[in-house]
Amino acid sequence: MRASSHHKLAALSLICAKLFGVVSADTSSLYNQNAGKADNIRSAMLASIRTSWEQGTAAGGILEWNDSEYSVFGSSPFASNGKFPLDTLQLAYSAAVRQTSDGRLSQNIGDALDGAALDGASAGSAVLLGSFADTDTSRSSYWLNAAQAELNYILNVAPRTSTGAISHRADSRQYWADGVYMGFPFIAYYGAVTNNATLLQIAYDQCRLYRDALLLDGPTGPLWGHIYSDDTMSWIDSGLWGSGNAWAATGMLRVAVTIQKTSHYADMKSQVSNLTSWVKEILDGEFAALTSDNLVPDYLVGGPNFGDASSSAALASVAYRVAKLYPNQFGSNYTTAAGNIASAVLGGITDLGALSPVVDPLQWSQVGLLSTEAQAFALMMLSAMRDYLGK
Numbered sequence: 001m002r003a004s005s006h007h008k009l010a011a012l013s014l015i016c017a018k019l020f021g022v023v024s025a026d027t028s029s030l031y032n033q034n035a036g037k038a039d040n041i042r043s044a045m046l047a048s049i050r051t052s053w054e055q056g057t058a059a060g061g062i063l064e065w066n067d068s069e070y071s072v073f074g075s076s077p078f079a080s081n082g083k084f085p086l087d088t089l090q091l092a093y094s095a096a097v098r099q100t101s102d103g104r105l106s107q108n109i110g111d112a113l114d115g116a117a118l119d120g121a122s123a124g125s126a127v128l129l130g131s132f133a134d135t136d137t138s139r140s141s142y143w144l145n146a147a148q149a150e151l152n153y154i155l156n157v158a159p160r161t162s163t164g165a166i167s168h169r170a171d172s173r174q175y176w177a178d179g180v181y182m183g184f185p186f187i188a189y190y191g192a193v194t195n196n197a198t199l200l201q202i203a204y205d206q207c208r209l210y211r212d213a214l215l216l217d218g219p220t221g222p223l224w225g226h227i228y229s230d231d232t233m234s235w236i237d238s239g240l241w242g243s244g245n246a247w248a249a250t251g252m253l254r255v256a257v258t259i260q261k262t263s264h265y266a267d268m269k270s271q272v273s274n275l276t277s278w279v280k281e282i283l284d285g286e287f288a289a290l291t292s293d294n295l296v297p298d299y300l301v302g303g304p305n306f307g308d309a310s311s312s313a314a315l316a317s318v319a320y321r322v323a324k325l326y327p328n329q330f331g332s333n334y335t336t337a338a339g340n341i342a343s344a345v346l347g348g349i350t351d352l353g354a355l356s357p358v359v360d361p362l363q364w365s366q367v368g369l370l371s372t373e374a375q376a377f378a379l380m381m382l383s384a385m386r387d388y389l390g391k
């Protein structure tokens with residue numbers, strides 16, 4: 001090829017890059033134009049009635065948005081830096097006050113009949129944070145005891161499947177993709193805060209066992225089915241649910257980053273690299289299946305495929321995080337896709353601050369009006385964009 005065609009080609013690709021850059025919405029201007037929406041996204045979340053997993057996920061969103069230095073993506077995740085994480089601890093406090101005697105956090109609502117084994121643990125990290133970051137040290141043991149009781153429940157009381165996985169349900173043996181966010185980041189976090197490598201390994205193993213049980217072949221590559229019963233050895237929901245895959249990816253990413261920030265990382269590189277490759281598997285499968293409105297479909301297989309801003313926000317948050325943390329593994333196509341998704345999600349926020357359209361968190365095949373987890377995912381997405389941009 002002659003030099004002049006090289007130049008023409010270079011010029012052409014520059015024009016293309018600019019065109020595509022515009023189409024995919026530049027992350028910086030997207031963030032600047034929309035960060036102000038966080039106030040209403042956040043207040044709609046805090047105004048909503050919350051069940052156990054919603055309380056924990058809300059605390060996770062607030063942690064990343066308002067007390068970001070203490071999140072596992074932040075600068076001081078396992079020790080106090082002197083700042084009082086008020087917003088996060090307010091949510092953690094209610095989770096601990098509503099803990100049942102078996103150790104599950106956020107359970108004492110609706111006659112304490114919550115059948116989930118792992119959902120309460122979603123507030124576990126925020127509660128454990130109180131044990132060292134609460135500036136009123138007279139509460140340290142209150143936080144630590146609450147976190148310890150939750151850890152004891154999931155490790156020693158919750159039923160186990162035939163492979164040793166912790167059941168997502170309290171009175172049967174079931175794998176739910178949701179459990180990967182609910183339970184395993186807390187186990188890893190507890191391991192990091194107490195310098196316990198056994199717990200870090202347990203958190204990894206639980207992710208691995210859940211993936212082994214739930215991974216299916218989909219039209220765009222392997223993705224996770226939603227619910228499998230180990231009691232009947234059959235699927236309860238074999239659908240490739242966007243939110244289920246989002247829970248799995250957000251959970252595994254947090255476990256990976258937590259392990260990586262401890263001194264045990266030197267001995268656990270293989271665990272971390274497996275986790276990030278499993279996160280990649282989910283992003284690749286879901287991002288290849290976006291709807292025409294640039295959202296993740298509610299179900300890719302096995303249910304309706306309307307665009308769902310909830311799983312979309314969660315997976316866009318994951319893409320921005322991995323692009324920043326693992327740039328060699330995740331090229332610019334991840335942030336291009338994340339930018340398109342984020343633009344669609346942020347463009348759909350209503351005047352009540354609610355993400356729309358979203359899957360109904362209680363009826364997985366229906367569009368809902370308000371999803372607490374979607375609100376939290378949007379805060380996680382804005383936090384990930386802010387960190388990606390180095391703001």
Ligand SMILES: *[C@@H]1O[C@H](CO)[C@@H](O)[C@H](O)[C@H]1NC(C)=O
Pocket residue numbers: 038039042065066067087
């Ligand atoms: C928490 O986030 C809200 C919404 O963006 C913001 O108005 C508030 O100032 C933040 N508070 C802190 C302590 O960062």
Ligand SMILES: *[C@@H]1O[C@H](CO)[C@@H](O)[C@H](O)[C@H]1NC(C)=O
Pocket residue numbers: 155196197198199
């Ligand atoms: C680590 O945690 C496990 C599970 O809670 C516990 O059995 C073990 O004693 C802990 N190890 C250390 C060194 O604290």
Ligand SMILES: *[C@@H]1O[C@H](CO)[C@@H](O)[C@H](O)[C@H]1NC(C)=O
Pocket residue numbers: 270271274
């Ligand atoms: C990581 O995954 C590879 C491939 O499946 C497996 O051989 C290896 O044992 C895994 N590492 C750990 C620590 O589980």
Ligand SMILES: *[C@@H]1O[C@H](CO)[C@@H](O)[C@H](O)[C@H]1NC(C)=O
Pocket residue numbers: 283284287288331333334337
């Ligand atoms: C990004 O590009 C790589 C390399 O071509 C490909 O393997 C991967 O599936 C792509 N992922 C996404 C989300 O576009």
